[in-house]
Amino acid sequence: MSTAYDLTGAADPAAAPGPAPAGAGSAGAGAAWAAADPYDDAVRAGRGPLFLRRADGWLLPLEVERWCARADPADLGILDRCEGTVLDVGCGPGRLVAELAARGRAVLGIDVSAAAVAHTLGLGGQALRRSVFDPLPGEGRWGTVLLIDGNVGIGGDPLALLRRTAALVVPGGLLIAETLPVDVDERAEVEVVGLPQAPGTGRVFPWARLGTPALLGYAGREGWRTAGQWTAGGRSFVALRSRSASSSAEPPKSTAVISSQWSRYPSAERPVADR
Known part of the structure; x- marks a missing residue:
């Protein structure tokens, strides 16, 4: 039986997103996910096909069935490494949030897809329809x-x-990221489509594909240090481990921050997976 934590600081986690705050940077890219009907439809159905498509027609299959299934052994290995309270950015249908909640961990998922947030809530997890670039509950206090x-x-x-992630975690906090199993560092404009030849949605947004060497290179420039591969x-x-406030920084605690300390901001955005 999972422990109940109020991590949202919001009365209605699935509320429609408001306008992105000034200076939100890349947050606008997520609005395309929120409006990408093929993605919401696939999540509700629990299956694809679903793709990210570049302007040149190149397709990236999205693994909707895996996202909608229970956490697999690779996922469980991720969750075993989590420290303290956990924020799952782009939680999708919520398999990781649900598994952590079932373990009694304090965890919150954020996603711009209304269908993804609803699915996560239905699994018993906590989730907000919000962008990683928007103001979020518990900024600077997440363990992972x-x-x-x-x-x-x-x-x-x-x-x-x-x-942005460095601003969310505690000093010395943990970021666990999935990379591509090949050496790639690519930026592209993409859109979500349900079929390879489906008409364009007109909602194009920037996306990146990174292998481990590329991510480690960027992380080093931002002061993150490698904690494992x-x-x-x-x-x-x-x-990755963020900068510590001091060399003797305490490890993050697993207790949840009470909800009254956390902000309430409606907003939007939707990250998903790429392979």
Whole structure:
């Protein structure tokens, strides 16, 4: 039986997003996900086909069935490494949030897709329809942030995403990210489509694809240090440690911050996976 934590600081986690705040940077890219009907439809159905498509027609299959299934052994290996309270950025249908909640961990998922947030809530997890670039509950107090299923690509600007993540975790906090199992560092404009030849949605947004060497290079520039690298189930992962306030910084605590201390901001954005 999972422990109940109020991590949202919001009365209606699935409320429609408001306008992005000034200076939100890459947050606008996520609005395309929120409006991408093929994605919401696939999540509600629990299956694809679903793709990210570049302007030149190149397709990236999205693994909707895996996202909608229970956490697999590779996922469980990620969750075993989490420290303190956990923020799952681009939580999708919520398999990781639900598994952590079932373990009694304090965890919150954020996603711009209404269908993804609803699915996560239905699994018993806590989730907000919100962008990683928007103001979030508990900023600077998360023990671990997750960027799984290709969500290192959010916004198409890895440096901006790493800076934002650093502002979310405690000093010395942990970022666990999934990378591509090949050496790639690519930025592109993409859209979500349900079929390879489906008409364009007109909602194009920036995305990035990173292998481990590329992510480690960007992370080093932003002051993150490598805490681990591993592969599981054909997938690749990196754990990064943020700057500590001092060399003797205490490890993050697993207790939840009470909700009255956390902000309430409606907003939007949707990261998903890429492979």
